[in-house]
Amino acid sequence: MPVQNFEKIFQEKIDNEIKIEPKDWMPDAYRKTNIRQISQHAHSEIVGMLPEGNWISRAPSLKRKAILLAKVQDEAGHGLYLYSACETLGISREETINDLHSGKAKYSSIFNYPTLTWADIGAIGWLVDGAAIMNQVMLTRTSYGPYARAMVRICKEESFHQRQGFESLLVLSKGTKEQREMCQDAINRWWWPALMMFGPKDSESTNSDQGMKWKIKRKSNDELRQNFIDMITEQVKVLGMTLPDDKLKWNEERKHYDFGEINWDEFWNVVKGNGPCNKQRLQARKDAWDKGTWVREAAAAHAEKRKSKSNQQAA
Amino acid sequence: MNAKIDYTLHLADTTLILSQRNSEWCGHGPILEQDIAITNISLDLIGQARNFYQYAAKLIGNTDEDKIAYLRTEREFKNLLLAEQPNGDWGQTILRQYFFSQYQYLLYQQLQNSKDEQLAAIAAKAIKETSYHLRWSGEWVIRLGEGTDESHQRMLNAVNELWGYTGEMFIPATYESPVVKENTGVSVDSLKQPWLEKVKTIFEEATITVPEKVFMHSGGKEGKHTEHLGFILTELQYMQRAYPNSEW
Amino acid sequence: MSNYIKKFYYGDIPEEKGGGNIVSAQTKNDWPLWEVFIRSKQGLDHKHVGSLHAADAPMAIENARDVYTRRMEGVSIWVVESKYISASNPEEAGELYEPAVDKIYRHPTFYNLPDEVNHM
Secondary structure (H helix, E strand, O other): OOHHHHHHHHHHHHHOOOOEOOOOOOOHHHHHHHHHHHHHHHHHHHHHHHHHHOOOOOOOOHHHHHHHHHHHHHHHHHHHHHHHHHHOOOOOHHHHHHHHHHOOOOOOHHHHOOOOOOHHHHHHHHHHHHHHHHHHHHHOOOOEHHHHHHHHHHHHHHHHHHHHHHHHHHHHHOOOHHHHHHHHHHHHHHHHHHHHOOOOOHHHOOOHHHHHHOOOOOOOHHHHHHHHHHHHHHHHHHHOOOOOOOOOEEEOOOOEEEOOOOOHHHHHHHHHHHOOOHHHHHHHHHHHHHHHHHHHHHHHHHHHHHHHHHHHHHO | OHHHHHHHHHHHHHHHHHHHHHHOOOOOOOOHHHHHHHHHHHHHHHHHHHHHHHHHHHHHOOOOHHHHHHOOOHHHOOOOHHHHOOOOOHHHHHHHHHHHHHHHHHHHHHHOOOOOHHHHHHHHHHHHHHHHHHHHHHHHHHHHHHOOHHHHHHHHHHHHHHHHHOHHHHOOOOOHHHHHHOOOOOOHHHHHHHHHHHHHHHHHHOOOOOOOOOOOOOOHHHOOOOOHHHHHHHHHHHHHHHOOOOOO | OOOEOOOEOOEOOOHHHHOOOOEOOOOOOOOOEEEEEEEOOOOOOEEEEEEEEOOOHHHHHHHHHHHHOOOOOOOEEEEEEHHHOOOOOHHHHHHHHHHHHHOHHHOHHHOOOOOOOOOO
């Protein structure tokens, strides 16, 4: 069969909402786009463990410590589901990770911001995970089967994250003056970076068009961002806190909230590596990997030894 | 009564401090799957610690798990010295876990039959977790002991670092004799032989020899710790100290 | 950098159809990939839930427990190294499955039973 036919069958499947599975023919660019997107998603989960992981040792109560541990562990699990999905496209996890370490592959810039106070943990759960969920819910219907299935699993677990984040801010919002200040300060610092998580404006995004045609991505950056703003603007009232945007206003005509201009210089700077924590995040990942080399080698060597031992016994 | 409180606190403190140590790996493990595994153990241990603290809080009265965990000082903590030792490399961490889980398994086996229903119930629930920790860490000891030359050497170093902190597990503290007498606590000296035999079996598979005539440190159970504990508590207790009387 | 990957998730993807140069090589530290199957409840089949890396089978089972049953999703776990899974070729799906489409007698709804016969 000539390639054109394969391509036609492929696009027909996509158009008919039939999932693409690992062994199906797919265009090179589709494979590459998926590898890029899934691996970046995986890296984001793994790097995302670091800012929150910071506070595990300092969590203010035993209950919060247990919740935070479970949450950060969930993120490791999500990273694992995603690396596995990525591997079905024919790239090993080690290669994917090498790309992260070399700086070739990106991860969500949000994790290059520091977690300065305990309230940041709540703000991350509520705003950052909240923004991530908007994307992820859409991705449960993505066209590549393994990615969609990983996302179904992840979304089930993510809703717990957002709830626990909000609930932990709610406690602060009802607490002492210091706690309320801490809460507002965290919201102020995380709001704009959270909006940036949806990526550049549709008019400037290079990745969205093809992604929509192939149904990898199913809603545009701007659409998702607007949904998020509408949702959070309501929720923040429950906390009795404010969002740091004086242009935030209900627009009766659009039936959406208008909002101020995002600082895109900051966004691109952080993407390019100039965020407050880019260096230390990447270094932490590299260190973990390098310090683990001897462990991975030893376990592999041991498994080999076991195999040859049992082969000898069988012979 | 005071002895039972101290005993419960000792059980709680050890699991909390070890949980705190293991949790330092979260996000930094040698491979994602093992990052998840060590965090799981950390979670199990903090769960056990909370059960013991909540019980201790009930025995003490007019306090709660957080006040006990976050507002006592170095000299009041009764955890085993082994638990507070630094993580070192992965080998040292899994060996520390193995030594402890092997001990904890034997301990819980008997504590399940404690005359104190609450302690018995906590142990009965926790022993399932512990038997998993034991299997996991035991397998790792074998893997690394037998793996490569480097990993073997690293395991020998780990044994060197940690062996001297294993003796304390089997020396009863002052508060243990009364609880043993009332059959609420476990006589730890009786666990020493079975522990040693199990360790020997695993070490044999791991091609590691059991050290002999090593000086054994003690004192943790009575509140005399290594310098490490102070730093652990500084981090652990920071929020409660900085913002007293707040709900979290 | 011209070594093409041979083993994919479920068997091979031929280079000419795979959509181009995918470079991959399993290095000595890269633990093999395992597929995980979980029985979520006594009486149900094991179902594929995903994959993970492990050096050996006991590790794979323990990891599967940690990763895929964190919320008590399972009572029994199977793991198998991914490379041992042979898969049918999607392009032969027609030959493999379409004949079964005619064999409607294999499906229980083929048989009309009186309404009084419940639960069969």
